[in-house]
Amino acid sequence: MRLPERLARINRYVTNPIQRLWAGRLPGFGIVEHTGRRSGKPYRTPVNVYAAPGGFAVMLMYGPERDWLRNLAASGGGKLVHRGRTYAVTNPSVVPASEALEFLGKGPAALLRQLHVEYVLRLTSA
Structure with a gap:
């Protein structure tokens, strides 16, 4: 189940700036660092992330049509801050x-089922 687009907009401007203060250090959270595909501007997006074999899995709570995900795809990757460490x-x-x-x-996996998340982003740790 995708969360509503209205909530995504609220998160972008209200919740995300607050989450960036702690999301890179707590279990289950992380910060994706990516570069704007048009602007070249650096961005930091808080996400729900978990370790997976060879890298990480990010739960796509709002579906796969997100700007930060398009930025990652366009550049072939970025950085992830997870539990206080930064990974390419x-x-x-x-x-x-x-x-x-x-x-x-x-x-x-239990959380994924419970929240009815439809898609997951898989990232390879460089």
């Missing part, structure tokens, strides 16, 4: 949640 990430690929259940741990 590449090969962004959107996979259905059913496929993500195969590589996620028990806790994140």
Whole structure:
């Protein structure tokens, strides 16, 4: 189930600036650092992220049609701040949640099912 677009707009301008203060340090959260595909401006987007074999899995709560995801795809990757460490990430690929259940741990997989997330972004740790 995708969260409403209205909530995405509120998060972009209200919640995300606050989450950027702590999201890179807490389990289950991270910050994707990416560059605007048109502007070249650097951005930092808080996300729900979990370790996965060879990299990370980001739950796409608002679906795959997000600007930050388009920026990652256009540049082939970016950086991810997770649990206080910064990782170079590449090969962004959107996979259905059913496929993500195969590589996620028990806790994140249960959360994925409970929240009815449709898609997951898989990132390779460089």
